[in-house]
Amino acid sequence: MRGFLYDLAILAVDEGKAIEAGDGGFWADTAGIMLITPFIAFLAILAVGKKLKHNGGEIAVAALAINLLWASVLFVMNMTGGVLTETTFEIARIGSDLVFELGWAVDGLSIMMYFLVNFVGLLVFIYAIGYMKGDVRVHWFFAAFSLFAGAMLILVGAPNLVQLIIGWEGVGLASYFLIGFYWDDLDNVKAGNKAFMTNKVADVGLILGAIILGVSIGTFDFGELSKLAAEHDEALGAVALVGGLLLFFGAMGKSAQFPLHIWLPDAMAGPTPVSALMHAATMVTAGIYLMARTFPLFQNFDDLAGDGRMWMVAIGTITLFAIGLLALVADDIKKVLAYSTVSQLGYMMTAVAAGGYTAGLFHLFTHAFFKALLFLGAGSVIHAVHSNNMSDMGGLRKYMPTTYWTFVVGSLALAGIIPLAGFWSKDEILATLGHEGFTLVMWIAIAGAFVTAFYMTRAVALTFHGEYKGHGEPHESPPIMTGPLVALAIPSMLFGFLNVPGLSLPGIGNFTEWLGVRVVAMGDYHPESVDWGLAAIGLAAALLGIALGWRLWGPDKDTQAARDRFNVPVLYPLLRRKYYIDDAALGIVGATTGPIARFIDWTNTYIFDGIVNAVGGMTKWLGGITYNFLDQLGVDGVFNGLSAAADSAGSSVRKLQTGRVQQYASGFVAGALILVVLFVFVI
Amino acid sequence: MVVSQFLVLAAALFAMGVYGLLIRRNIVLILLSVELMLNAVNINLVAFESMIVTTEALGQVFAIFVITVAAAEVGVGLAIVLMIFRNRQSANVDELDLMRY
């Protein structure tokens, strides 16, 4: 059936904007297969995975390959005309009109995500077959990984909030499993717990938000929600602010927004493919996706689109800049990438919150490719040197060229160097921010671009340049791993052109249009033409970052050594006076960025982590109090006390039984007399 | 005729009986106290009968029954006394406190 999206499309038409969309026919009706195959793979791998050559890797890959077929077909159909339909079936009906449904939406947004998840997912799975070879319980790895894919697809395909929650917690579960994949070491388990618990806290927001919105409008259906939002429905308006902010809080958890980002760096405890697919490309973007799905809600109600938006943009901004700085001091290459991911998520969130629906999603789209690429590259390196620390690397470019070149491509894309993908998407964000009047934010974002380029350059330099400081003889990874690197490098380079403002590719239009007719009904902004001035500034910031980074961590020995002194900047001028000007420049940079970064690192470790640990400890302590004092002594004590009392009463009462017959008789007579006195004279 | 004197007498006897039963240690004397109480009852009955004359002289009849039963009771009582005396060469109730609590 055409479903809610179609209604919305009609709504768009009412606003006089032309849309033409097919119902996707067979491919859309059967799109649900994509939501199921990974679960079949999951069970199959658990059942027979151990016995297979690649421990079930082939099953997982096969499943995603099938999915990618559907995803691609739909993607193309959507380019060439648009697809718009949903399929749902009822899983519960309470009373007359509280209905729960499962199903799959097929529209620009979900198709984009289907494609993203399945494309990147497939490559990562293939890569993982090589990466995980010979590792422990590989079959469990692929099982859990397939579980993730399924849950993620359920999430992105969700036509309503409830199914979204199901997928949402599902991916959380998978990430718990995979972060704690090496559970023999309890630290990894704790990292998994931390991720799950942080998200669970955020989910309280999601669930309450869903309830408040859903109950208020009588359905959890996204279409209804958007429609009513577009109509400025009163019942919805009444709860828009609180509901919207609660949803945003939920999004903050999954998408690692400050201050709930703390779990993501720890999540790097999982195998690298996991970090690539879940903690960079797809899962962490679920929050952005949620914001996009419910975008009309955030646009059409003054309080939410006003003050509410301020808060959300602020959070996003802090995230994109402050957390980005942390990447400067990390030595673990995966940590560098993790912080960078958080900062990029900050960009997306800022954009979507600011009303840049397309901008945010486009950055989500491009980022998925080059961040996955970077992680896989890092994985390839780690696989080679058996260490996460850049202090054990260096000079690897001659050992592993493919990895090097693809990694550089990814870095440049991330840094936002024209004409790579990152440049266009980041530029669109800047443009949107400027247009929506967040000028300050826009400048912070530009500074962020500088920082991004800065730390990526550092990463590249320390990893691939200088001389090798690790042990053994590093070697290029097998084709099964480099293949995906290349396959990801290409889109990282080219996909920027999919959405050059004002450029409509022949026959297929551009990303903005694919994202679907729904946008038009939501009064979002997307630039119609490139603002080259702004682009130039952004580009300049990036280049500056690269230049300084290169100067600071460039390949000559001294500065390679300087990297170590960089952590103690006060001493630095005393040790090196040679290039005075450079020293000055370096001094300034070192003296400023260093302490700031370390301060933020400190707050990160001691305040936000601290809070989490404190909360955890506190809760346990409270539990102790509740149980040992309240329960055992208090509530329970009352019960025990009572019976103890009855007991002693019994012993005292029975003392009456002295055995002396005449005392009995006295009691007898006394009783009689008391009765008489009582009833004859008193009453 | 006036009944009240008889009633007072009866009450007094009854009270004495109770008193005796409570303080006497020797079982035989206790039995006698019981006799006192029962006779108090008889006096009551007869006195009442003399006040309200019933066709079947119920008072006297009742009294006779009481006397009979009293006799029986004392018979039983003495039997028990005998039994106890056999076992412990004493008729003192204070010593009977094997069972208590």
Added chain:
Amino acid sequence: MTPEIDYLALAPEIVIVVTLLGALTLDLFLPRPQKYWIATLAVAGTALALIPLGILAINGETISMFDGSYVVDEFALVLKGLFLISAYIVFLMSVNFIESDRYYQGEYYFLLLASLLGSLVMASSRDLIILFIGLELVTGPLYLLAGWRKGDVKSNEASMKYFILGVLSTAILLYGMSLLFGLTGEVTFAGIAEATQGMSEPALTMAILFMIVGFGFKISAVPFHFWAPDTYEGAPTPITAYLSVNSKAAGFVAMLIVMYQALPGQSDVWAPALWLLAALSMTIGNLSALRQTNIVRLLAYSSIAQAGFMLVPFAAAAVAGADLESAFGATLIYLVIYAVMNLGAFAVVIAGARKTGTGEIDGWAGLGKVDPILGVLTATFFFSLAGIPPLAGWFAKFEMFRSVMIADPATISLAVIAAINAVIAFYYYAKVIKAVWLDDAVDTFTDEADQPPAGALRLALGVSVALTIAIGIYPSIAAFVRDAAQVLASGG
């Protein structure tokens, strides 16, 4: 003029009289080894007496003799049935118990039959004198039976205590009766009921209270209960059973008749008084039972508490618009059910003591593993006493509660007290079950442990367990007692 006598109506009593005379004569001629014939005779006689009872019940007409002083109506029949059946069970318990003793069986059965006769007479009495005779006939023989083990000082002491307090209570009871007679000039209950209608007179109040004290002794209600534990412990167990069932029942019946028949108009006096006794008996009885270590003493206190429960319905009678029938019926039903399950409990005690060689609860540890059947029986009877469904006890408690659920602070408060006591009571009943099933066996078992209980005892157990479960699952069996209640409840 000679009063016309309906011999069929008197048949049960007559049969018993013949039996007890027979027992006496047989005892003269039988050599010691054959003495068990006396037991057989007693059992047979009791069973026989049930036949005319049945006929009368079927005729169902009320026969009144001696100017209404001696009435055989449904109510009387129900009670006679109760007395006969419970006596029957007690005889069954006695057979081996007494055989194992070296004392005179002849007298034993003679006295027991005499006491039974007393209770039969009393059930029909509708007049102070006959009531008094009946009561004394019930108690008199028991004084002696309590001391049946002549050589055993404990037994002596038991009978002595029982006797002294018994006569004291008799005296007080009689004093009350005499006052009542004096105030009304009547001895028949009907007459008294008329005369006391609406009478308000301190002397009358005193008379009523004295009679309550008298009955209170028989039903061992607090504070007239002191004799019970000691006597129960000292007396031979079958006699204890008889004391705790028949003579208690006799006391209750007397109380029921007098209160509902003779003094319905004075309920505002006796109901509050009995409220007090009920509350005291339940509470004191249960609390004291908590700490008992001897199973018989525990049952003694339990029977005190149970008496308290049985008194509860009386208390309801005072409340305006109270349903006397249901109150009366409640006590009666409780009495019947209590009789069945308490006899069962004592039968278990006899069998158990035979196996474990002790009456101490701890000594029973692990009995359930040695003799599961006996263990199950123990659980059945004690849970039933605690009032746990689906065993007969629940219905007794249920009816008791039902009778007091009248919108009145007095009754509601009593109901709450009863409810709390029901919970306390469970604790000490469970103590026995815990010992039998939950505790690990201590090997104090006698060499007889592996043998099943003697035939007669098995029969006794069988009868009572069957009744306990049957009534519990299908209480209508016991509910017919209520019809009997209707005869009297509404004041005759």
Added chain:
Amino acid sequence: MEWFETWGLTITVFLPVVGAVLLGFIKRDNEDALKRTALVVSLAAFAASVLVVAGFDFGASQYNTYQFEVSETWIGAINANYHIGVDGISLPLLVLSTFVMVLAVIYSWNHWEEPKNPKAFLILMLILATGMNGTFVALDLVLFFIFFEIVLLPMYFMIGIWGDKSPRKVPGFSKVFETRLYASIKFFLFTLFGSAFMLLGFLALYFESGDVAGERTFDIVQLTELGSAGAFTGTFAFLVFGAMFLGFAVKVPMWPLHTWLPDAHTAAPTVGSVLLAAILLKLGSYGFIRISLPILPEEAASWAPFIAILSVIGIIYGSLACLAQSDMKRLIAFSSVGHMGFVMLGISTMTDVGINAAIIGMVAHGLITGLLFFLAGSMHHRYHTREMARLGGNIKLMPVMGGILAFTAMASLGLPGLAGFWGEFMALVSAYNPLDGLSLGVFRTAMVLGAIGTVLTAGYMLWMLQRVNLGEPKEEWEGHEFKDVDRFEMTAWVPLIILIVIIGFYPRIVFDSTTDAVTSLVDMAFGSDATASISSITGG
């Protein structure tokens, strides 16, 4: 099938006890015969209940109309009848009960606690089954009371005889008790205390019905009609509700009457804990839905905020207590307090959503916590300890068992897509928008606290997994041969797992039975404007 219409329920209820009698005649040492008989009997009872489902007309479920109804005079004198029947509300619970009983029998096939005595154990189990099934179908207060109490006896013996023998120091007492003894008597006394007052409440209703309707009755159907017509109000209703509340709240158990539960669950033998958690706790909440709410609607509404508050305290409190446990089984026991808190929260909203939530919550909790106790039992069977400090790396020693434990823990923390989610989620939904006239403040606070409760739940469940399942096994288990899940355990557990998933993704299989009945129940109790709380503010 005509005859089945009349006999179906009776068979379902009494077949087990008949089986118990049969077992009585089988030699004690003939273990196989005993087990087989028990299995056949419990299977037959389950089959009967399934036939009931098959013959159940889901279309016609106006509340207070029952199917497979039987009404025979039982205690004529007090007008108490053998009146039984099922409707959409009791049907799922009845099936749950017969179903879990079968699994319990299968599980105990090779899991006997010391002192080993299969005969006694199986007999008790079957008696228990009769009590539980009976409670769910009883339509007469006296009958309900009887079944409600019958359950106690077998459970008392199960805990007392086969329970945990370790010593336990009890505050307030000088001497140290054996856990099983302490727990069994505590369990019994608590429940007895509650049900004594419950009985008083029933009796009060009985008399009142006489005054208002002319004829005194214990019949739930008639009383419901009277109640929904507003016959019982004022102080009377208040007291009666209070009395019944005591009875049910102890059984649920609601804070602060819960303290019997951790001890009973911990001390009971595995199968005992399973049945206790899966079915017995439901008797209380079922009582609220079947008796308190329809018969005393107005009173229920005025008690609702109070109940909601207690429920929420229970949720938070239970979860916090879990975080302090060192004994795995005790942790699971405490988790029940929290989960039943959600059930009661749902009921307390007095809405169709809430009550549906409660019912599916009961079913889910039955399956999940039942499975958790199975697992705890099996692990204790192998490790001979439940101290989480000594466990660890279980999933390495026993991958299958560890996996199932992880799965169940996830289900228990209410993971969406598994059965546990719906009860919690819908309870929160209903709490956001309770029956018109109830204090929004209280219930919405309750909603928020409840949501926070879910976080705590996740917290202790993960914590348990971390300490039991993950990490490296402790040295003391070096060289131990651990037998992973055996086939009896599998047979007993797999059905539960499947059901948990199915209900998680397709809750209709429960709701289709309950929803109409619940809706019309709420209609009947509070007037039709009260139902469809969702639409009541959106106007559809």
